[in-house]
Amino acid sequence: MKEKPAGADDRALIERIRLGDQDGAGELFERYAPALLRFADRLLSDRMLAEEVTQEVFVKVITRAHQYDGRAEVSSWLFAIAANACRDRRRRDRRANVVPLEAVPEPTSRGEGIEARLLSHERRAAVREALNALSEEQREALVLARYHGLPYSEIAGVLGISVGAVKTRIFRAVETLKARFHEGETSWNAAN
Amino acid sequence: MECRELTALALDGKLADSPGPIREKVAAHAERCSACRAQLLALEDTWGRLGEDPDLPLTPEFRRRTMALLEDEMLRARIREFVPPSRRWMRPLLEAAAVVVALVAGFAAARQIGPPASGRTASKTASAASLPENLEKAGALANVSYRPADPQGRIGVTFDVTSRETFLGRPDDPQMARLVAFLVSRGAQTAGEKSRAIDLVSAHYGLKESPASPDIVLALTNTLKKDQNPGVRKKAADALAGFRMTPEIRAAFLDALRTDRHPGVRLVAVEALAAAAKDSPDQKTIESLREKAFDPAENGFVRAKAASALKGIEF
Numbered sequence: 001m002k003e004k005p006a007g008a009d010d011r012a013l014i015e016r017i018r019l020g021d022q023d024g025a026g027e028l029f030e031r032y033a034p035a036l037l038r039f040a041d042r043l044l045s046d047r048m049l050a051e052e053v054t055q056e057v058f059v060k061v062i063t064r065a066h067q068y069d070g071r072a073e074v075s076s077w078l079f080a081i082a083a084n085a086c087r088d089r090r091r092r093d094r095r096a097n098v099v100p101l102e103a104v105p106e107p108t109s110r111g112e113g114i115e116a117r118l119l120s121h122e123r124r125a126a127v128r129e130a131l132n133a134l135s136e137e138q139r140e141a142l143v144l145a146r147y148h149g150l151p152y153s154e155i156a157g158v159l160g161i162s163v164g165a166v167k168t169r170i171f172r173a174v175e176t177l178k179a180r181f182h183e184g185e186t187s188w189n190a191a192n
Numbered sequence: 193m194e195c196r197e198l199t200a201l202a203l204d205g206k207l208a209d210s211p212g213p214i215r216e217k218v219a220a221h222a223e224r225c226s227a228c229r230a231q232l233l234a235l236e237d238t239w240g241r242l243g244e245d246p247d248l249p250l251t252p253e254f255r256r257r258t259m260a261l262l263e264d265e266m267l268r269a270r271i272r273e274f275v276p277p278s279r280r281w282m283r284p285l286l287e288a289a290a291v292v293v294a295l296v297a298g299f300a301a302a303r304q305i306g307p308p309a310s311g312r313t314a315s316k317t318a319s320a321a322s323l324p325e326n327l328e329k330a331g332a333l334a335n336v337s338y339r340p341a342d343p344q345g346r347i348g349v350t351f352d353v354t355s356r357e358t359f360l361g362r363p364d365d366p367q368m369a370r371l372v373a374f375l376v377s378r379g380a381q382t383a384g385e386k387s388r389a390i391d392l393v394s395a396h397y398g399l400k401e402s403p404a405s406p407d408i409v410l411a412l413t414n415t416l417k418k419d420q421n422p423g424v425r426k427k428a429a430d431a432l433a434g435f436r437m438t439p440e441i442r443a444a445f446l447d448a449l450r451t452d453r454h455p456g457v458r459l460v461a462v463e464a465l466a467a468a469a470k471d472s473p474d475q476k477t478i479e480s481l482r483e484k485a486f487d488p489a490e491n492g493f494v495r496a497k498a499a500s501a502l503k504g505i506e507f
């Protein structure tokens with residue numbers, strides 16, 4: 001899924017918001033809220049916090065619209081605000097890195113047998129747990145690359161780091177995940 | 193192609209998008225290099241597994257709640273725009289609004305306060321003690337302006353009734369307090385005017401300054417309760433948060449927390465109640481905070497603030 005539509009369009013939206021146009025804020029919300037919510041959810045693994053962060057991003061856009069200088073993509077700006085807000089949240093309430101099960105929404109699984117459903121639920125929970133186990137830095141970079149399709153140069157812009165650092169973080173993240181998934185698989189098979 | 197290049201390419205997640213010749217090279221390399229083959233498979237598997245993590249859907253309830261919040265924020269942004277801290281209070285627009293009661297505030301001490309020049313008649317200065325007995329019946333106060341504290345600590349309030357009058361008095365002078373309370377509470381004023389009157393209170397009354405009179409507290413709690421404009425209500429809440437907590441103020445905050453439509457106002461209420469409860473926890477405050485912390489319909493900021501406030505209160 002691509003979250004980078006025409007930049008000029010986005011900039012025009014920010015300008016409208018700056019001028020107090022309510023519909024402009026609504027359009028920006030429709031365009032980016034789903035992605036920002038998913039982003040925050042994967043960083044925080046908590047629906048309420050993710051919603052809170054998403055709201056915070058848009059509130060900040062409204063109060064800081066005049067500060068947006070148009071150099072970065074609007075999407076980068078929004079992701080950067082969201083990443084910061086997520087870091088704040090994590091710092092504020094250092095919760096244990098467990099996935100509350102309700103944080104992993106159940107897709108409609110009509111026709112699936114209960115065992116298959118349990119299995120897929122288990123697998124999904126394992127993915128989320130693996131994400132949770134990454135360092136904050138690795139997770140941010142990986143999520144932007146894997147789930148939002150951002151090119152490394154843009155990830156670098158969002159996180160305020162070099163492209164080289166982005167690559168390193170993603171490389172390490174993938175290494176960790178690889179080991180983890182493999183280990184999970186073994187124990188799952190062994191359990192059967 | 194080297195192993196290193198292949199890894200870099202694969203990690204970029206761009207293998208699938210890369211041009212045919214490159215993909216062919218990768219395939220050829222993987223064919224003869226078992227290490228890279230294993231690496232590629234593992235990578236593909238990892239990338240694929242990550243795809244099993246479902247996207248959190250945006251609920252209609254969240255959309256509705258957020259749109260309401262943004263609407264309020266836009267409104268507040270506009271209020272901020274309309275009432276800048278000090279700089280533009282002498283806008284020609286205001287000066288021209290002869291019929292509109294213009295309340296002009298400026299607290300920068302260096303700034304010379306003056307009313308709009310046109311139609312200005314003789315100007316009198318009097319002590320606040322000589323305020324008309326019945327302010328409400330004094331007629332429409334027009335062109336209200338404020339003067340920062342002079343060396344004796346007296347602030348000034350100037351307005352037109354029949355002629356231009358200035359009243360001087362220390363903030364703790366009961367007559368001055370009465371005048372200030374009147375300025376906050378009087379009807380028929382714009383959000384900007386009301387905001388500036390509340391700014392005057394915030395600037396001169398509070399814990400470190402003069403304690404606010406019951407009149408002023410009442411004017412602010414009424415504003416918090418009844419004003420239509422969320423920006424004005426939040427301003428009143430902010431001003432009250434600067435006072436020593438009293439049962440009246442606590443009741444007003446509890447009420448705002450329960451009923452105010454604007455999360456920004458509720459947030460100030462949570463903060464003020466929590467700060468006071470730290471010193472002397474009271475049952476009602478704790479109950480309200482608890483309710484808010486677990487209310488799924490409540491705004492995320494407010495909920496989080498209530499939860500962390502509870503943690504900070506000793507039971």
Ligand SMILES: [Zn+2]
Pocket residue numbers: 194195196198221225227228229
């Ligand atoms: Zn190789």
